[in-house]
Amino acid sequence: MIKARKKQVTLLLLSALMLLMVAFPVNASTRTLSGDIGVHDPAYIVESGITWVFSTGQGIQVLYSSNGTTFSRGTQVFASEPSWWSTYVPNHTKLDVWAPDIYYYNGKYHLYYSISSFGSNTSAIGLVTCTSILKGDWVDQGVVVSSNSSSTYNAIDPNLFADKSGNLYMSFGSWFAGIYVTAIDKTTMKPTGNSYRVATKSGGIEGSSIIYNASTGYYYLFVSIGTCCAGTSSTYKVAVGRSTSVFGPYYAKDGTDMKNGGATVIDSGNTQWVGPGGQDVPSTSLIVRHAYDATDNGAPKLLISDLYWDSSGWPYYN
Template sequence: MFKSRKRIITLLLLSAMLVFSSVFPVYAATWSLNGDTNVHDPAYIKEGSTHWVFSTGSGLQVLYSTNGTTYNRSLPIYTSRPSWWSTYVPNHTGLDVWAPDIFYYNGKYHLYYSISTFGSKVSAIGLTTTTSISGGVWTDQGVVISSNDSTNYNAIDPNIMQAANGNLYMVFGSWSSGIYITAISKTTMKPTGNAYRIATKSGGIEGPSLVYNSSTGYYYLFVSIGVCCAGTDSTYKIAVGRSTNVLGPYYDKNGVDMKNGGASVIDSGNSAWVGPGGQDVSGTNVIARHAYSVAENGAPKLLISDLYWDSSGWPYYN
């Protein structure tokens, strides 16, 4: 009798735990990374069994991992400057490349990147392609879109996505000029028309990452708000809004249009990691970003987490 009663109580407790976890889901896991994880503005993709991370830096920096946790540094994409860089960004020197994005489409990996100088809208987004990341042979495809002091937008921080109807779009931009979206040709992988502003925020907004979640029926615009690149003094935060239309409008959790400053913060950092941002959402279940390590005096480090979605259709991770 006692054993039977104990078994019933155990079954009831297990049932209660299952109900609790379905109503209040546990937070997703942050991957335990090691090796060389020094990055800024990471772009993550998996080719076969190899995990690749592209990031801001000289020649466009590359990390790889065969298990997803231990990372090594590979050779940079560029060892010399394409001639068009100086044409579109005359004051750009050296091999400094910013905020890449990697997108696989039609049998090729398309690696978008930006060149610019701090505090200037004289910028350009470029494209290089390969059929095999591990093969290491990249072909520069020239300028994708450029900007100057007379354009509304700043041509940095590109991110490519495929909408529910199969069409391609690129989001890009930063700061006072805000975040813009433009249609992308499936043939040239470059813009086909005008760019439209979909988000702005005083105090800094950049690094957009746009994804469609077929389970919720929403497009989600992830952005970095605040100030980056100041080590542990950085104020970066990751925020999000969503829309039923790829062109917007995008609203935060309080119903505020992102064009009017709306943005729901989902990661503001913690005592160990300051200024999370430069995020890249891979599919709908992985998010990579950088944050500044308190333990390492503000060194920018790679963080990767599983991305979950709550019952209201909003993303979260721990």
């Protein structure tokens, strides 16, 4: 009788443990990275087993890794400025390029990026393509979207994504009137129609990344809210909302429309990693971002984490 009761208790404990593992997966993890991981606004992709990370910096900075955890710095994309940059952004600072986004489509890698001057919406999103990142046969494709002081939006922080039918779209925007979404022509890989506002937030919103999750039936709009670029004084947080339509409305968990300031924070940082943001969500199982390392004078560094989804269809990671 005692043995039977012990066995019953053991089974009950095992059942409870399994339920906890389902609710809070023990394998939810952030990769341990090494090498050169200095980065801001990372964009992540894998080509033939090599992990590539493009980021804000001189001529678009490039990191690469053969194992996905140990990174080295590669050759920057631009050695000199395309002539059209000075036409659209006269006050642009030489080769300073912001917030790239990489997308593979129709046999080519499409690298979107932005040029601007801090605090201004005289900005432009450009496109450069190649057939192989390793080969580095980059070809300038010119301007994609631009804005100026009379524009409501700010043409920076591009993110290309596909809807559930394979149609292409781009989200972009920073502060000013917030985040916008526009359809992308599959031939030119540039906008083909109007841009629609999907999110605003007082105190700062930018760095959008949209992904469709077929398991939940929702589009998820990830954003960085708050302020960046001030080391450990940065207030960036990663937040999210979701919608059944590409053009919204996107709602936070509490039901607030993101156009009205709604945003569900899923990462506000910790004692070491301050101001997480500039995120890229390359798949429903991965999120890549930067944060400021409090143990290294606030240097921005790369973080890569497994992305999980709770029973209500909301993303989280540790």
